[in-house]
Amino acid sequence: MTSVARSIVIVGDSIAACTAARELRARGHDGPLIMIGADPDGCYARPPLSKHVLKDEAVKAETWDLSDLDLTSIVDRAVSVNTEARTVTTAVGTDISYDALIVATGAAARRIAGPDQSGETVLRTFADVRALRPTLDEARTAIVVGAGFLGMEVASACVARDIAVTVVDIDPPLKRLLGPYLSDAIVARAAAASVEFVQAETPVALTGDRVMGIEIADRILTADLVVTCAGDVPETGWLDGSGIADGRGVGIDELCATAVPDVFAAGDVTYSREASGRAPFWSNAVAQGKVAAASALGLEPTCAPTDDYFWTEILGLSIKVVGPLPLLGEPTVIEGSVADGSALLQWSHDDGRTTIVAFGIKKSVGLLRRLARETVIPTT
Ligand SMILES: Cc1cc2nc3c(=O)[nH]c(=O)nc-3n(C[C@H](O)[C@H](O)[C@H](O)COP(=O)(O)OP(=O)(O)OC[C@H]3O[C@@H](n4cnc5c(N)ncnc54)[C@H](O)[C@@H]3O)c2cc1C
Missing domain, CATH: 3.50.50.60 (FAD/NAD(P)-binding domain)
Incomplete structure (x- = not known):
């Protein structure tokens, strides 16, 4: 059943939050939608920051336009939540009411400097x-x-x-x-x-x-x-005392529901209460944004809350991975050669699942997903 009157508040302004906002409207939510985000640069993609934006001054951050979603955007930091009164309070002291809340506050770069040290450089924003x-x-x-x-x-x-x-x-x-x-x-x-x-x-x-x-x-x-570049820490300080988060982040189930009624969560802030814990990657944030939105509306999600596609670019080499990690032992080389920096690789796991890696070789993610689902690897 689609809710029309419920007010939905999303805290966060990155990929999990923006995906949730878009999914809420796509699934028929036509009630109030409020997004509270702390980043003055707004909504943008992080993966290009370290791959392209850092290298080339001419490359700008990839930003998203949400103006078609009829949402109220508040640029401020959420500092607390009252789950009884169902309000989120921001740094300037505004209380914002919700019927359903989606927590998408991501993570901050983990810092290792001591308390007396200044000038630690990290890369998150x-x-x-x-x-x-x-x-x-x-x-x-x-x-x-x-x-x-x-x-x-x-x-x-x-x-x-x-x-x-x-x-x-x-x-x-x-x-x-x-x-x-x-x-x-x-x-x-x-x-x-x-x-x-x-x-x-x-x-x-x-x-x-x-x-x-x-x-x-x-x-x-x-x-x-x-x-x-020593990892990341879930942004949960504003949830202290609410019962939504613990020392590991915000625990979620398959529906991205937290331990608190009508509070859902998506992205790097989360860990799975049922599976292997945190998996702070882009594709999971997208999948969880969709699932959290559907769940906030009481609808069936259209996808699972995990997506095991990951990519990186190292020294001019693109590496795309579909399937479970880490990869133990030697792979089957489907095509090319690792030594030449261009290979399509396959790992078979004990549980019957498969991981496919495009190592410096141009292959679409769709093809990698199909190969990872198949049990017989084509030789041509
Ligand atoms: C440089 C870089 C490169 C990356 N490259 C890859 C890659 O190649 N592949 C990959 O799979 N993953 C990559 N990642 C990880 C990926 O970007 C994250 O998994 C993804 O951004 C998580 O999205 P999110 O929306 O959950 O959280 P985040 O992106 O962390 O965003 C959370 C947002 O919430 C806001 N926020 C936090 N606290 C509050 C508050 N109290 N009130 C209001 N707003 C708040 C923050 O300002 C932030 O904008 C990369 C990450 C970085 C930093």
Whole structure:
């Protein structure tokens, strides 16, 4: 049954929030729709920030136009929620009533600086990119803390600007996410591009009152620029005391429902109460935005709350993955060669599922999804 009078409030202004807003209207919600977002740059896509916007001044952030949705947009930070009174309070002190609430406040970059250290550089927002660009223009050397996809994308931007870059992590590049086989391939590619990789045995500490370097074991490394890419932390501070969030984020079920009635959640702020926890990736934020919107209207979702498509771009190489992660053991090479930087790969998992990886080879996501569903891999 479609609700016409219910007022729906979405807190957040990024992909999960915008997808939820669009889905609410598409599924027939014609009552009040209010979006509260804290980013003064509005609604934009984060993935291009580290892949294109950081590298090239001419490339602008990809923004979304929601003007056709007849929504009330409030640019402010939600600071608390009262689940009894069903109100969200913003930083300027406005109380906004809801019948259903969708929490889509995402995550913030995890910081590792000590309380007395200033100048830690992270990359999460368009404002972070604007702050980073002039430093990149000047820097000759850089250290990137964290060899996940974001750290390796930032290292790639340094290489594109002829900056000598060292990447530091406890694990080899992307090993936690993609597994050892692809990690080894990325390490080889990074070495060929003169990216130095330092494997730390203990967590890295930043050095300098104004951050200038890092300390690992008994070594201090310094550089013109140090960027922390050490993961993200769900934005749940405003939910304190509400029962909606806990130390892991906002727990959701298959319908993106939280533990509190009429409160739903989507995107990086969430973890699955039923599956494997947090999966803070773009495609999941889109899927959950749709599911949360349907659930807020009491309708059947049209998709699952997870979508295991992930992509990244490292040192000019596009990597697209469809299927469960991480990838253990050797793949079947369907086409091309990893050494040549152009291969279509398949991993079969013990539970019968398949993961398909386009490693530097141009393949549509639709094709990868089809191959991941198929049990027999075509040889031509
Ligand atoms: C640089 C970068 C590159 C990435 N590249 C990829 C990629 O290649 N592939 C991939 O799968 N994923 C990638 N990701 C991850 C992907 O962007 C996230 O999974 C996605 O943005 C999550 O969307 P979200 O809407 O849940 O949260 P977010 O994008 O974190 O947005 C949450 C929004 O809520 C707002 N907000 C927070 N707190 C409040 C509050 N209290 N009140 C009001 N508003 C608030 C914030 O201002 C923010 O705009 C990348 C992330 C970054 C940072």
